[in-house]
Amino acid sequence: MKNFIQIILLGVITIHAAHSQNTIKGVVTDAKTTNGIPFASVYFPQLEKGTETDSNGSFTIENLPDGTYKLVVSSVGFTTFTSNVKTGLTNQLSISLNPSAIEMEEVIVSTPFHKLQSDNVMKVERASISKLKAEGALTLAEGLNNISGVESVSTGVGIGKPVIRGLSGNRVLVYTQGIRLENQQFGDEHGLGINDAGIESVEVIKGPASLLYGSDALGGVLYLNPERFANSNSSEGDINLNYYTNTLGYSTNGGFKTSGDKFKFLIRGTYSSHADYKTGASERVTNTRFNEVDLKSGIGYQSGNFISEIRYNLNKSKLGIPEEVGLQSKDRTPLEPYQEITSHIFSSKSSLFFDNSSLDVILGYTYNDRQEFEEHHHHEEEEVPGEEEHLEEEHGEEAALNMDLNTFNYNIRYNLPKLGNFETIIGVQGMYQTNKNFGEEILIPDATTSDFGLLATSHYHLEKFDFQFGIRYDIRSIDTDAHGEITDEHYIAAIDKNFNSFNASFGTKINFSDHIDLRLNIASGFRAPNLAELTSNGVHHGTNRYEIGNSNLNNERNLQTDFTLEYKNQHFEAFFDGFYNKINDYIFLEPNGETLDDNPVFNYVQEDAKLFGGETGFHLHPHPIDWLHFESSFEIVFGEQNTGEYLPLIPASSLTNTFRVEFDQDKKVVKNSYGFITLKNVFDQNNASQFETPTNSYVLLNLGLGGKISLGRQELNLNLSVNNLLDESYYSHLSRLKRDGIYNIGRNINFGINMPF
Known part of the structure; x- marks a missing residue:
């Protein structure tokens, strides 16, 4: 088993295949007013890569590998949008978000297929730490x-x-x-x-x-x-x-x-x-x-079809x-x-x-x-x-x-x-x-x-x-x-x-x-x-x-x-x-x-x-x-x-x-x-x-x-x-x-x- 793991790791580290660098541009608009939505989050969860729209609702994401990846677009006050995007074929996107008073959804990471909660077969509760802290909790527990x-x-x-x-x-x-x-x-x-x-x-x-x-x-x-x-x-x-x-x-x-x-x-x-x-x-x-x-720290690297990150956490308590x-x-x-x-x-x-x-x-x-x-x-x-x-x-x-x-x-x-x-x-x-x-x-x-x-x-x-x-x-x-x-x-x-x-x-x-x-x-x-x-x-x-x-x-x-x-x-x-x-x-x-x-x-x-x-x-x-x-x-x-x-x-x-x-x-x-x-x-x-x-x-x-x-x-x-x-x-x-x-x-x-x- 140890040798098997070493072979897998060696393959991940040494593979250097030819790949394309793709760019996707687009605009995110309000479905009712057709106005651009500023500061909307545009994110590829699998690639851990994203951006925010500008004041006109426009966005650009560069250095994307070939393939089909889930795109998630979200903004407060709107229903979260998700779709699979093939980077080699798609260069321009036009995305409309429907207004909603419901809190915007996020991708669930703890289950294997990384879907929105509304699409998940297993119900998973999710809460932001900022919300829990705003409610006055002294500690995470x-x-x-x-x-x-x-x-x-x-x-x-x-x-x-x-x-x-x-x-x-x-x-x-x-x-x-x-x-x-x-x-x-x-x-x-x-x-x-x-x-x-x-x-x-x-x-x-x-x-x-x-x-x-x-x-x-x-x-x-x-x-x-x-x-x-x-x-x-x-x-x-x-x-x-x-x-x-x-x-x-x-x-x-x-x-x-x-x-x-x-x-x-x-x-x-x-x-x-x-x-x-x-x-x-x-x-x-x-x-x-x-x-x-x-203390928490991290360093990440992404090039083409390969992404990697290393994180470290030191915790000392008395x-x-x-x-x-x-x-x-x-x-x-x-x-x-x-x-x-x-x-x-x-x-x-x-x-x-x-x-x-x-x-x-x-x-x-x-x-x-x-x-x-x-x-x-x-x-x-x-x-x-x-x-x-x-x-x-x-x-x-x-x-x-x-x-x-x-x-x-x-x-x-x-x-x-x-x-x-x-x-x-x-x-x-x-x-x-x-x-x-x-x-x-x-x-x-x-x-x-x-x-x-x-x-x-x-x-x-x-x-x-x-x-x-x-x-x-x-x-x-x-x-x-x-x-x-x-x-x-x-x-x-x-x-x-x-x-x-x-x-x-x-x-x-x-x-x-x-x-x-x-x-x-x-x-x-x-x-x-x-x-x-x-x-x-x-x-x-x-x-x-x-x-x-x-x-x-x-x-x-x-x-x-x-x-x-x-x-x-x-x-x-x-x-x-x-x-x-x-x-x-x-x-x-x-x-x-x-x-x-x-x-x-x-x-x-x-x-x-x-x-x-x-x-x-x-x-x-x-x-x-x-x-x-x-x-x-x-x-x-x-x-x-x-x-x-x-x-x-x-x-x-x-x-x-x-x-x-x-x-x-x-x-x-x-x-x-x-x-x-x-x-x-x-x-x-x-x-x-x-x-x-x-x-x-x-x-x-x-x-x-x-x-x-x-x-x-x-x-x-x-x-x-x-x-x-x-x-x-x-x-x-x-x-x-x-x-x-x-x-x-x-x-x-x-x-x-x-x-x-």
């Missing part, structure tokens, strides 16, 4: 809570991990820069570990995506799209500042990008700092403070692990216990285009260093006063837990030539990962994990029907070292295990009329047990449990059916999304009634389970007052074992109503202004698992406003948002601090400013 069907298991405000329809941890796969993000996500208190700066949007696949991504995508995928490079022969930059009153926190980032005919470059740096957050009861939660440094409401402080330096996490993410994406097909090669390497510092323990029988402080000053305190995770992954896909209405992709995908321990405590042993998968998927298009289907085979091997002496009660035996699985999916999209669409998807998924589930034998201090793994665990396997019905016209949208998810051999922790090392003992066990529920809602923007929007959505999830016991970490049902006004007027001083008010009702969660407690209902009121202000030649984008306006004291069912009687965050006011240059 918190912002994801505003996406229907997505919640977050939180430890304060600095640590959060995504939950998709009741599934979390290693059941939800996160992709960034086109590669899987690996950061020891098995732990409840191990957060997302990535900053929102330099990320353009997030896509959410709510259901098994093992066909596309292999193990760990049993519950769904969060796909983070990185910031685009600048359009050809242009440069741009910006500075962003945000202040949060509740945590006295601030986040600042600045970026610059430039592109020529062939080379592209971008860079963005970020620094964030927050003190302890304050609850609705006006108490600061001790040690919820955190600091973060983030996060307090809260345990109580104690000393009231506005300090920003975390106390013990705390985490220090450093991640390096390298990715390379190259594409080679032929006349009717293409080859994509994505390579990734991530290095994650996780250190956890606990209250200092003295090991010497006699201590000299001041000696401890002197040693720590000279050598620094050693981490109690220190794990290094190195991951190399690859994804090679060949887009076959079209056969009539058939589009087909075949590919290989895999991962090689090592985990090493350097601290005095061991949560999981030193281990090597390798994945290899083969996939094939096809899309068939008819005028009123679309079908998508595929099959995949995966194998995962896990080889661990023994830890400790065999007579030690904390001994961890070595294991050498292989897990394999076949998975398939089938989906259809039916256009009953110009306004009604139906989607039906049936997909299987799997997840191999992780190292913690297989090998744990000790106290997990982050959860205050003594956890015992089981080396005989089987794959988790699921079969999920998704049903979506949508109605849409120019001024009204409504949807209903329902799902039923049957999981065989669901892995979970169960208390056995014993205690070890003064902690309750929990065993990893398996039982068949099921989850079902969905989301429904509507969006009204009445004519002729298109600037007024009313959105409402309701989401509900049930999760239970076959024994009748409830599953843990199932989010409470909620109803969210939002009034929003948007004005796209082109005034001299204020442009593109908006305002919103949101009322979120979260209902009682009485279906708690055996080591959870029920959670009472609560209501959160949020509001915000913003717009673009012109000061001479300088434009500023300003936003103001207030979350939990009424300073409600409440517990989220997914808060890990709930068991300690610690409320979630109280009122928080966010001031944001963006200054482009």
